[in-house]
Amino acid sequence: MTLLVVDDDRNILEVMSAILPSLGYEDFICAESGEEALRLIQDRQHEFSTFFLDIQMPGMDGIELCGRIRASLEYRNTPVIMLTAMKDKAHVDAAFLRGATDYLTKPIDTTELGARLRVAQLLHAEQQRSMDAMRREQILRFGMNSAADADMRFNLADPIAIYDVPRVIGSLELENYLHRLSRIKRFMFGAIGFRIDKPESLFTLTTPLEFHGILTDVAEAIFETLRSYDVIISYLGNGQFVALLPRTLQFDEEQIEVDLAVKLREYGLVEGDTVPLEVKVHVGKPAKMSMFKTDPQLMIARALAQVDGDKSAGSKFKNSFLVA
Numbered sequence: 001m002t003l004l005v006v007d008d009d010r011n012i013l014e015v016m017s018a019i020l021p022s023l024g025y026e027d028f029i030c031a032e033s034g035e036e037a038l039r040l041i042q043d044r045q046h047e048f049s050t051f052f053l054d055i056q057m058p059g060m061d062g063i064e065l066c067g068r069i070r071a072s073l074e075y076r077n078t079p080v081i082m083l084t085a086m087k088d089k090a091h092v093d094a095a096f097l098r099g100a101t102d103y104l105t106k107p108i109d110t111t112e113l114g115a116r117l118r119v120a121q122l123l124h125a126e127q128q129r130s131m132d133a134m135r136r137e138q139i140l141r142f143g144m145n146s147a148a149d150a151d152m153r154f155n156l157a158d159p160i161a162i163y164d165v166p167r168v169i170g171s172l173e174l175e176n177y178l179h180r181l182s183r184i185k186r187f188m189f190g191a192i193g194f195r196i197d198k199p200e201s202l203f204t205l206t207t208p209l210e211f212h213g214i215l216t217d218v219a220e221a222i223f224e225t226l227r228s229y230d231v232i233i234s235y236l237g238n239g240q241f242v243a244l245l246p247r248t249l250q251f252d253e254e255q256i257e258v259d260l261a262v263k264l265r266e267y268g269l270v271e272g273d274t275v276p277l278e279v280k281v282h283v284g285k286p287a288k289m290s291m292f293k294t295d296p297q298l299m300i301a302r303a304l305a306q307v308d309g310d311k312s313a314g315s316k317f318k319n320s321f322l323v324a
Contacts, residue, residue: 003028003117005063006037007083008057014051015108023114033168034060038068041075048078049124050117052104055084055091059133063094070099077161079120083108089185092177096169097151097232102176113131123172156203159237160212165219166230174234174242178296186296190247191303192256193284194222199239202277215239218281221263223239240307247288257283282307 003025005016012032029046031037033058040046051069053062060068062082069075082095082103092103101123102116152161159171169177178186196202196218203211209280215235222233222241232244245251260281284307289299 001027001121002046003050003052004031004037004040004046004048005029005052006031006034006057006062007052007054008032009054012083012106012108019108019110019113022110023117026119027133033057034062034068035063035067041069050120051075051078051080053080053082053100055086055095055103063091063098066095066100067098076163079123081116081120089181092180093232095176096173097167099169099173101170101173102181102294119159143288154208156199156239157237159235160215161260162216162219162235165216165233166227167223168219168233168235171234171236174232174244175296177232178244186251188247189244189296189299190249190286190288192245192251192286192301193300193303193305193307194218194241194243194255194260195282195284195304195307196239197280197282202239202279205277214277214279217264217267218279221260221281224263225259236304237299240304242303245286247252251286253283254283257281 001018005013005020005028007013007036010032013032015028017028022025029040030059031040034053037051037053041048051066053065055062064162066080066082069078069080079101079262080099082092082094083106084103085106088093095103101120104113104116110112146182161170162168180191196214202214206214219233219241222243223231226233226243229245229249235240235241260283264279264281272302282302284305287299287303287306289296
């Protein structure tokens with residue numbers, strides 16, 4: 001597997017070219033622009049396992065390039081690590097919302113780079129060992145025959161990716177995003193948990209394609225309900241979502257639940273050939289960080305635990321939250 005490093009600064013490319021072999025990564029390619037990187041990807045002469053993208057480049061910047069990479073089914077889940085000298089939250093947010101997995105700040109620290117890259121490579125290897133990822137995505141997006149559908153079934157607990165819904169990122173991306181923020185910036189967030197009612201029944205009564213469609217509709221309903229706020233949404237598995245919002249906002253969870261029900265009714269969530277599925281989403285009270293406890297996994301666990309007072313939901317999430 002090949003690494004692709006993209007940066008318009010030749011000094012950074014020289015630094016990366018010296019560091020990567022010292023960490024045991026000899027197979028890598030450097031590109032000096034987003035356009036050059038895109039040509040390398042489209043030529044298909046190499047299979048890339050991790051991308052390093054500079055955020056700020058002339059022409060096609062790293063954020064746009066990240067979006068182009070994510071538009072390809074082949075690289076929909078491949079780790080993308082952004083390189084940035086900026087601490088501007090808006091740029092970091094934009095990168096994660098276009099599909100970035102993680103980010104590194106310049107100047108590049110060898111130990112930190114090695115740690116992030118090991119996590120990225122483990123993630124890629126796990127994805128390669130799992131059921132054929134390409135075929136699985138094609139099933140979810142386009143559908144296949146029932147035999148293949150059954151063969152590629154995912155588990156209810158899997159935090160599967162939700163595509164093409166604004167402000168939605170993966171659970172790993174959410175984890176990395178929060179952990180890379182400073183303590184003060186994390187303190188500025190609050191979280192609201194969402195849980196689909198009786199997800200086990202929905203999961204049992206639907207095919208993977210149908211269940212993925214339900215999750216996509218719920219994610220879109222959450223976004224539409226909260227779209228006037230600076231929201232970030234993630235699906236965490238087991239029918240659970242979390243939304244990050246500015247902590248200063250005041251919310252009426254009962255009203256959000258009503259608004260969600262209206263949206264879901266508009267979407268006409270009736271799936272399957274014969275069985276109409278009534279999808280209901282429960283909303284928890286907002287959870288906020290304290291100045292002295294800014295552990296993001298604790299805040300998200302509390303948000304999930306406050307959905308109908310479901311204490312087990314929060315503890316399950318906290319136990320499964322992997323720190324990169």
